[in-house]
Amino acid sequence: MDSKNSIGVKGLGKRxxxxxxxxxxxxxxxxxxxxxxxxxxTGSSGSGKSTLLGLLAGLDVPSAGSVRLAGQDLFALDEDGRARLRANHVGVVFQAFQLRPNLDAL
Incomplete structure (x- = not known):
């Protein structure tokens, strides 16, 4: 993956x-x-689409593999670094944001 404006996924897994x-x-x-x-x-309900998108945005951490976003290894960054990268390079619109396990209701 050569471009700083592309996404590269290698051996990505979530268990x-x-x-x-x-x-x-x-x-x-x-x-x-x-x-x-x-x-x-695309895929049927429960096939891992939301999990994949959460990993691509750095909202969740994979069990295996890597994601390169804007020329950086997303999971070599700490949570604050991932948040900065996401703020500058990723747009996410949640269908059901209230279901994110790391967000509070207050």
Whole structure:
């Protein structure tokens, strides 16, 4: 990935604990989106679309892999660094913002 205005995802994965042990939500995802491109992420309910978008925006931390955004490794940054990068390079409109686990109601 050469452009500072593109997104690169390599080996991205997200696992969470569940009653049966560990649930793999995303596994070994690789793709690049060039600057100026339009991309649609589609899939059935529960397929991991929102999880993927949360990872791409740096709102959640992956279990594996990396995301490069604007030429930077998103998860090499601390939470404040990710927030600054997001403020300058990412636009997010939540369909149901009240369901973000890290946001308070107050």
């Amino acid at each position: 969470v604990a569940d009653a049966g042990g560990t649930l793999s939500i995303l596994e070994d995802i690789d793709f690049t989106v060039a600057a100026g491109s339009a991309v649609a992420i």
